[in-house]
Amino acid sequence: MHAASIEKLIESFEQLPGVGHKSAERIAFYILEQMSSERAAEMASSITEAKEKIKFCSQCQNLTDTDPCKICSSPKRDKSVICVVESPEDVNAIEATNEYSGVYHVLHGALSPMDGITPDDIKINELLLRLADGSVKEVIMATNPTVSGTATAVYISKLLAPFDVRVTRIAHGIPVGSDIEYADKVTLIKALEGRQAMN
């Protein structure tokens, strides 16, 4: 019943993650009724511009507008430690701590045979190539503590066994500030297993 170009606009937004038909409709009408033509044009150009400029960093595979990315090209970062994460958002979360000075490797996904995501679908080969020259001393597996994240960490750690490199996994445990009473069993078991001396 909508005009054809409204339908097309709704369909565009409907394909985005977390946007259902009703939300897409609301967004489309917001753009048509309330947004100025200038802002709508800006929005359209921000999509094409980002899509043109943003590429994968040839080293860490993170999204970037320079190659290598700012982190990989920074002389302050320790290139001998690589933190392996699933997504660019994870890089941001770790960068926000200001505590990590190594570099990253973004897999862009995690292994999930059920969803048809095999080792060839994520950037594992690119990680192996970075280990070729022997300068990397440690690979920190910071994939999510989910089934697929853990499977990915285990898979990669086995692949790295022949290399002379230390492979570590980020610690799982009770989140700081939360209550043991409300922790789930698996987290509690991990927290007990990972207990450390209090010196």
Next chain:
Amino acid sequence: MHAASIEKLIESFEQLPGVGHKSAERIAFYILEQMSSERAAEMASSITEAKEKIKFCSQCQNLTDTDPCKICSSPKRDKSVICVVESPEDVNAIEATNEYSGVYHVLHGALSPMDGITPDDIKINELLLRLADGSVKEVIMATNPTVSGTATAVYISKLLAPFDVRVTRIAHGIPVGSDIEYADKVTLIKALEGRQAMN
């Protein structure tokens, strides 16, 4: 921490209704990581194209790519009955019933002094102009049964008092298929007040 064009993309989506910062980030990364360049370009052009082509119908003020819109220009529609609604989505909802053969008037909002929405901000003048030639026999107020929707219906019905036109309000009551036990008080009162003979 994101590259500038990623930030711009996130900001674009953040301004949309129902899209917070996290969702905007997820959408932006979806566009950059998973969408093909062709589909991203299509999305961008669907925004600019819709914004260019879609205008307000000069008669009913609904969004349309032809003027007058399909409904206003249809010889099958009864121009003597105008159904007044708040938004284009409401027109769709009523059209989907296939039971209404009159025309519409889209106000694009409802009176809400608290939010600074006055009679000049919605398409009330345009409605009055449509009554000038005396061909309209009935105006059905189908604004939402909310405070602002009801206020708008009452306000317009007073404005229309001097005209020789019947002004009606859509019925409020218990939704079909639902349970009286769970109906809220106001709806129940409206349902009792609106009771009809069972003939």
